[in-house]
Amino acid sequence: MNKDKYVFAQMVEFLDNYKFLRIVKKYDGNKYVKHFTCWNQLLTLMFGQLCNRESLRDLIVALNAHQEKCYHLGVGKHVTRSNLAKANENRDYRIFEDFAFYMISEARKKRINDIFKLNGNVYAFDSTTIDLCLKLFPWANFRTHKGGVKIHTLYDVETQVPAFIHITEAKINDVKAMDVIPYESGSFYVFDRAYNDYHRLYKIHMMDSFFCCTG
Numbered sequence: 001m002n003k004d005k006y007v008f009a010q011m012v013e014f015l016d017n018y019k020f021l022r023i024v025k026k027y028d029g030n031k032y033v034k035h036f037t038c039w040n041q042l043l044t045l046m047f048g049q050l051c052n053r054e055s056l057r058d059l060i061v062a063l064n065a066h067q068e069k070c071y072h073l074g075v076g077k078h079v080t081r082s083n084l085a086k087a088n089e090n091r092d093y094r095i096f097e098d099f100a101f102y103m104i105s106e107a108r109k110k111r112i113n114d115i116f117k118l119n120g121n122v123y124a125f126d127s128t129t130i131d132l133c134l135k136l137f138p139w140a141n142f143r144t145h146k147g148g149v150k151i152h153t154l155y156d157v158e159t160q161v162p163a164f165i166h167i168t169e170a171k172i173n174d175v176k177a178m179d180v181i182p183y184e185s186g187s188f189y190v191f192d193r194a195y196n197d198y199h200r201l202y203k204i205h206m207m208d209s210f211f212c213c214t215g
Helices: 007-012 017-026 038-050 056-064 067-073 081-090 094-110 174-180 198-206
Strands: 122-132 141-143 146-156 161-169 188-192 210-214
Touching: 007 038, 007 067, 017 038, 017 094, 038 056, 038 081, 038 094, 056 067, 056 081, 094 161, 122 174, 146 174, 161 174, 174 198, 198 210
Parallel strands: 122 188, 188 210
Antiparallel strands: 122 146, 141 146, 146 161
């Protein structure tokens, strides 16, 4: 009988549970919750992502196949599609957003490597579109028969870790995402020509930062 920790449980040890609980308390995430906590929800969704599950139903089927292990994996004893869907719909998304940015910050600290020998960080910024079913997500209207969202990512080239992530509807023009980038004085920003907006690029110049638009 294997008594070692599951691989998933070993990965979870890298997460700062104490920090997560502080964020949950900040947004009252576990208020009136008896069983399926925010921590259970986080680990359930992580399990689904790592296992390549394509829907909540698919995720629950996978968990039910390992029901006797769920408690030791940290996802809780009684995970159903209805309580997972209800948690996703009703809980404050900022709980998971704040924790994600915290973990990103911790990862970047551990990956610092001054390979460019510059006095500022080097970032690349771009977006990717994720297709969604228009019948299930009518708010994400993109084209006549297509829905989607865009993930705009500010990538730290030196640490190879995303430094900032912003999600919008797919129909939003890429250049508008430049308005929410947390620019740093003295840093370097690389864009492709889709972001060639002189007004927004001038803002970077005024912050004593630098930019490069590639063809």
